Each structure stands twice: as structure tokens, then as C-alpha cells.
Amino acid sequence: MASTEDKPANKENTSSWKDSFYNPRTGEVLGRTASSWALILLFYLVFYCFLAGMFALTMWVLLLTLDDYVPRYRDRVPFPGMSFLQQYNDTLQEMNMQDCVTGQYFVQDEAEEKKVCSFKRGLLKACSGLSDTNFGYSDGQPCVLLKLNRIIGLLPRGDPYINCTVKKDTPVQMAYYPEMGRIDKKYFPYYGKKAHENYVQPLVAVKLLLGKEDMNKEHSVECRVEGTDLKNNDERDKWLGRVSFKVKVME
Numbered sequence: 134m135a136s137t138e139d140k141p142a143n144k145e146n147t148s149s150w151k152d153s154f155y156n157p158r159t160g161e162v163l164g165r166t167a168s169s170w171a172l173i174l175l176f177y178l179v180f181y182c183f184l185a186g187m188f189a190l191t192m193w194v195l196l197l198t199l200d201d202y203v204p205r206y207r208d209r210v211p212f213p214g215m216s217f218l219q220q221y222n223d224t225l226q227e228m229n230m231q232d233c234v235t236g237q238y239f240v241q242d243e244a245e246e247k248k249v250c251s252f253k254r255g256l257l258k259a260c261s262g263l264s265d266t267n268f269g270y271s272d273g274q275p276c277v278l279l280k281l282n283r284i285i286g287l288l289p290r291g292d293p294y295i296n297c298t299v300k301k302d303t304p305v306q307m308a309y310y311p312e313m314g315r316i317d318k319k320y321f322p323y324y325g326k327k328a329h330e331n332y333v334q335p336l337v338a339v340k341l342l343l344g345k346e347d348m349n350k351e352h353s354v355e356c357r358v359e360g361t362d363l364k365n366n367d368e369r370d371k372w373l374g375r376v377s378f379k380v381k382v383m384e
């Protein structure tokens with residue numbers, strides 16, 4: 134008895150379940166007519182196009198406010214740090230300006246393409262790696278090459294030079310190249326990677342003239358940029374305008 138009663142109910146169930154996909158009487162697919170589906174798809178198409186448009190617009194406005202040449206936020210780097218560097222390529226320096234005026238800023242704010250003052254390795258004389266390819270390391274009087282990190286638009290006042298000291302009772306003799314460890318002002322300002330493509334930082338080489346009594350000992354050397362308004366004594370940042378390293382020469 135129960136089975137005969139169940140059968141028609143089952144049939145109805147399957148047909149209404151099928152109808153929820155496609156109902157041939159009303160022509161509805163998943164409960165919507167074709168025109169209703171068309172409308173809802175159109176709505177979503179327009180909606181997402183609108184969202185994409187909004188995104189593109191805000192992105193475009195944001196990009197308009199950015200400068201290709203200078204990063205917007207540079208508050209963390211008002212003063213240059215110092216660091217070491219590999220050797221320069223004189224072939225490339227030949228192509229740069231040879232006649233920048235010594236001791237004067239090379240300001241070229243208007244120029245579309247910023248020119249670059251050359252820095253020849255020859256300026257570093259004994260530390261140029263030209264006459265002594267070992268940079269003094271083989272005879273126990275090593276050269277250390279120093280540079281200021283690049284900061285866009287930086288104009289150091291005064292006459293910057295590098296002064297190194299060895300923490301030790303009797304001072305260690307040092308030779309600076311170029312003379313007095315000077316950093317010429319003609320290498321400032323720097324205009325950024327895009328505008329100032331081939332820019333090279335001026336280098337200062339310090340040759341530690343260690344004597345016999347300095348051998349087999351570790352020496353702490355600290356170098357600072359001096360003679361300017363650049364910070365070199367910040368307690369919180371020991372790389373601001375200065376650099377320190379250790380040297381030990383074995384006999």
C-alpha cells in the first residue's frame with residue numbers, strides 16, 4: 134500500500150526538481166526567464182565595468198601625482214650615509230663632462246638631460262688600482278675607497294672632506310686621494326637615477342700607512358665627512374656621514 138502511494142509523489146518531486154533547472158511551461162532557467170537573465174548579466178557587466186573604471190581612474194590620478202624623477206617621500210634620507218665601492222670604469226668616464234668647474238655646484242635644473250662630471254680613477258693616484266693593482270693590500274698598507282651615498286638634490290655646504298681616525302694611542306699615518314680627502318662640489322647636486330643616468334659618486338681613497346708596530350693587530354678605523362653641514366655624529370644612526378671598519382694586517 135505504502136509503495137503505491139509513494140510513487141506518484143516521487144515522480145512529482147523529480148519533475149519539480151528538474152523544473153528548477155529548466156521549466157518548459159514558463160521557459161524559466163534556474164527560476165529566471167531569458168530576459169531576466171539577460172538583464173541581470175547586463176547589470177553585473179555594467180557594475181564591474183564601473184568598478185574597473187573607478188580603479189583605473191584612481192590609479193591614474195595617483196600616478197599623476199608621482200614624479201618620474203624624484204621619489205615623493207625622502208624624509209628618511211636627508212643626509213647621506215657612507216659606504217665602500219668597487220672600481221670605476223675609465224672608458225665610461227671619458228664620455229662624461231671633463232670640464233666641470235672645480236669647487237662649484239654643477240646645477241642644471243633646467244636641462245632635460247643632466248650632464249655628468251667625470252671621475253677618473255687616476256685622481257686616486259696610489260689607490261687608483263692602476264699602478265698598484267693590489268690597492269696596497271699586498272704590502273700591508275691597504276687602500277679603502279669611500280663614497281657618499283646618493284641623495285637627490287643634496288647640496289652640501291662648505292667644503293666636504295673625509296677624515297679618518299684610528300682608535301689607538303699613537304696615530305696611524307694616512308694618505309688621502311684626492312688631496313686632503315676632498316669631495317668636490319661639482320658632483321652635486323645629483324638628479325636621480327632616471328635624469329642622471331651615468332652619474333658617478335666622487336670617491337675618496339684612504340691609504341692606511343701602517344707601520345711595523347701595527348702588524349698583527351686589529352685596528353678600528355672610523356671615517357667621517359667633515360667641513361659641511363652634513364650630519365656625521367648622529368647617536369641613533371652610526372652610518373650617517375660616517376663609516377667604520379676594522380683592519381688587521383698579518384705579517
Ligand SMILES: *[C@@H]1O[C@H](CO)[C@@H](O)[C@H](O)[C@H]1NC(C)=O
Binds near residue numbers: 222223225
Ligand atoms: C668599461 O666599459 C666599457 C664600455 O661599456 C666596456 O667595454 C669595458 O669592458 C669596461 N671595462 C671594465 C674594466 O669593466
Ligand SMILES: *[C@@H]1O[C@H](CO)[C@@H](O)[C@H](O)[C@H]1NC(C)=O
Binds near residue numbers: 296297298359
Ligand atoms: C680628523 O679627526 C680627528 C679626530 O676627530 C681630529 O683630531 C682632526 O683634527 C681631524 N682632522 C681634520 C683635518 O679635520
